[in-house]
Amino acid sequence: MTKENTNLNIDTSDCDSVSGLPTSDKFNRRIFRLNAESAKYTVLMIELHHFHDINTLNGYDFGNRLLHKFSDSLREIIGDRGEVYRIERVTFAFIIDGNDLNFAKKLYEQTLHMAEHFEIDDCIFNLEMFGVLWCVTEPHEATQIISILSALIDHAKSEDDYTFIIYDDERHNENSKSIELINTIRTCILKDCEGFYLCYQPFVSTVTGKVIGAEALIRWRNEEYGNVSPYHFIPYIESHPCFYDLGLWILRQAISDAKKIKERCPGFFINVNISYSQLQRKGFKETVIDILNETGYPNESLQLELTERCRNLDMCFLQEQLQFFRKNNIKIALDDFGTGSSTLELLCNLPLDCVKIDQTFILNILKKDSNQVIVDATMRCSDRLNVDVCLEGVENQEIKDFVEQYPASYHQGYFYSRPVEYDNFLSFLDYHWYTNKIRILKSNGKLNLDATNILSMIPGGFFIYVDDEEERITCANEELLRMFECKDADEFYELTHNSFKGIVHPDDYDSAEKSIKAQIASSDSNMDYVRYRIITKNGNVKWVHDYGHLVTSVYDKDVFYVFLGDVITE
Numbered sequence: 001m002t003k004e005n006t007n008l009n010i011d012t013s014d015c016d017s018v019s020g021l022p023t024s025d026k027f028n029r030r031i032f033r034l035n036a037e038s039a040k041y042t043v044l045m046i047e048l049h050h051f052h053d054i055n056t057l058n059g060y061d062f063g064n065r066l067l068h069k070f071s072d073s074l075r076e077i078i079g080d081r082g083e084v085y086r087i088e089r090v091t092f093a094f095i096i097d098g099n100d101l102n103f104a105k106k107l108y109e110q111t112l113h114m115a116e117h118f119e120i121d122d123c124i125f126n127l128e129m130f131g132v133l134w135c136v137t138e139p140h141e142a143t144q145i146i147s148i149l150s151a152l153i154d155h156a157k158s159e160d161d162y163t164f165i166i167y168d169d170e171r172h173n174e175n176s177k178s179i180e181l182i183n184t185i186r187t188c189i190l191k192d193c194e195g196f197y198l199c200y201q202p203f204v205s206t207v208t209g210k211v212i213g214a215e216a217l218i219r220w221r222n223e224e225y226g227n228v229s230p231y232h233f234i235p236y237i238e239s240h241p242c243f244y245d246l247g248l249w250i251l252r253q254a255i256s257d258a259k260k261i262k263e264r265c266p267g268f269f270i271n272v273n274i275s276y277s278q279l280q281r282k283g284f285k286e287t288v289i290d291i292l293n294e295t296g297y298p299n300e301s302l303q304l305e306l307t308e309r310c311r312n313l314d315m316c317f318l319q320e321q322l323q324f325f326r327k328n329n330i331k332i333a334l335d336d337f338g339t340g341s342s343t344l345e346l347l348c349n350l351p352l353d354c355v356k357i358d359q360t361f362i363l364n365i366l367k368k369d370s371n372q373v374i375v376d377a378t379m380r381c382s383d384r385l386n387v388d389v390c391l392e393g394v395e396n397q398e399i400k401d402f403v404e405q406y407p408a409s410y411h412q413g414y415f416y417s418r419p420v421e422y423d424n425f426l427s428f429l430d431y432h433w434y435t436n437k438i439r440i441l442k443s444n445g446k447l448n449l450d451a452t453n454i455l456s457m458i459p460g461g462f463f464i465y466v467d468d469e470e471e472r473i474t475c476a477n478e479e480l481l482r483m484f485e486c487k488d489a490d491e492f493y494e495l496t497h498n499s500f501k502g503i504v505h506p507d508d509y510d511s512a513e514k515s516i517k518a519q520i521a522s523s524d525s526n527m528d529y530v531r532y533r534i535i536t537k538n539g540n541v542k543w544v545h546d547y548g549h550l551v552t553s554v555y556d557k558d559v560f561y562v563f564l565g566d567v568i569t570e
């Protein structure tokens with residue numbers, strides 16, 4: 001086997017100036033040669049972890065000197081049994097001649113020992129390091145080797161698992177489909193996030209039964225792989241530098257969609273998931289503000305969800321980041337609470353607006369007493385801390401009925417809607433505004449609602465406020481005006497003041513009457529709906545799946561009826 005170069009005889013023209021090591025170009029050429037010669041070789045990749053801490057604490061010059069010295073040590077360790085390359089900033093790869101696994105393992109152990117006792121300027125550093133090894137017995141392209149080994153390290157990083165990984169061609173053939181998927185996805189991010197799109201899953205207020213916001217959830221679609229769930233790629237890419245661009249793409253897309261949704265539903269807010277790697281990236285929080293400013297979207301209608309691994313970040317660092325968002329009126333939710341390392345300590349010490357109880361607790365809450373205990377305790381704790389609670393995984397009617405005993409602020413789950421694409425989400429909203437029922441306020445203890453409060457939460461409806469037996473319309477809000485195609489409240493009044501009370505379409509009269517009577521008779525029951533026709537000012541017919549809502553307080557004194565009626569304009 002002829003070597004293109006050895007470490008004893010380096011062609012310095014292709015060497016990196018910081019480390020003095022040959023770069024990834026040389027690595028690629030060397031692998032190409034070895035493949036052409038059908039040679040057997042082993043690649044050992046190592047990556048230093050938390051190196052930015054060294055740069056931050058000691059300055060970049062020191063960091064560079066350290067890398068140089070570290071690279072010298074790597075070259076000494078490999079000697080004439082192979083070569084070492086600097087692939088990326090803190091990623092190095094050895095190419096070792098042959099497939100001697102024991103020798104390669106020993107080399108790794110020596111490197112690890114060197115890193116853990118790394119001496120420079122009379123100081124000893126414990127450099128944390130990930131390592132992965134591949135005994136290559138069949139030819140593979142250099143770029144493929146690098147991206148597979150990087151993906152394995154990324155995954156180990158995301159799990160905070162420093163175990164040395166041994167990969168081989170057999171495992172490669174088993175995993176190649178999913179590894180190829182990750183590689184394709186990474187390439188697509190570089191191509192302006194090709195194939196990515198967002199789905200929206202609503203949050204429903206437990207007070208009004210209405211949609212008040214939605215969570216943006218990423219998807220990826222490609223001809224070969226079809227629709228791919230984030231569970232199959234987020235954990236493998238979130239620690240890779242390319243994820244940062246995807247994260248910003250998600251934020252921009254979600255905010256610009258939410259802005260359009262807000263035109264129809266003024267109180268709407270959007271939740272966007274955030275990974276730990278985004279928070280760690282310098283300048284991320286300022287970029288969030290820039291995006292909001294560029295879009296003209298109100299800061300207070302954005303809520304960032306801290307996904308599970310964010311909770312492994314240093315507490316002081318997290319507090320600092322979250323304080324920044326809070327100062328800028330951006331809301332923060334703690335995602336998947338109850339799983340992994342979500343401790344009550346985080347709930348108590350972080351400036352949070354919302355806690356999302358993980359769906360695993362809700363999905364089998366009926367069967368597992370221990371889940372009920374956890375939900376109960378989190379509810380009480382959040383109440384004391386004045387933090388909203390969202391219950392995830394409200395999947396069916398049975399679960400919904402059961403969890404109504406908890407004073408959560410909102411629910412999310414398949415019972416209300418699966419995550420759907422933007423256009424479908426809009427259609428869902430149109431339907432949902434009119435069909436949903438207001439829950440009686442008695443059950444959740446939030447009794448301090450006045451007419452203005454309720455009006456701000458319900459986008460459509462006539463409101464009759466019953467006060468000392470006098471009934472009067474108090475307001476027509478924006479959604480109502482939109483439904484009736486009136487440009488302002490005066491126009492709406494003109495259109496409706498003679499025809500409102502009790503006016504329903506004759507076809508619907510019987511069922512409406514029965515239903516309304518039934519509701520009034522049972523003040524704490526859920527309400528059914530009937531279908532109504534609205535004839536707008538311009539003569540258009542709209543079907544509305546609703547006849548109104550009845551909301552009563554425990555005192556049974558104030559009663560709001562919300563009626564949608566047929567407006568006959570001739």
Ligand code: C2E
Nearest residue numbers: 217218229230231234250273274275393394395413414419
């Ligand atoms: P997550 O943030 O906990 O999102 C909720 C997941 O639960 C979603 O899966 C949603 O489809 C699913 N789900 C919602 N309601 C129900 C239900 O009633 N029953 C069941 N069985 N499942 C329900 P999805 O969309 O596949 O997302 C999976 C995970 O991927 C998310 O979990 C989140 O951790 C991550 N993810 C998704 N989008 C993003 C993103 O834009 N950025 C980041 N960093 N992570 C994301």
Ligand code: CA
Nearest residue numbers: 215273305335
């Ligand atoms: Ca989430």
Ligand code: CA
Nearest residue numbers: 335336356392
């Ligand atoms: Ca979640």
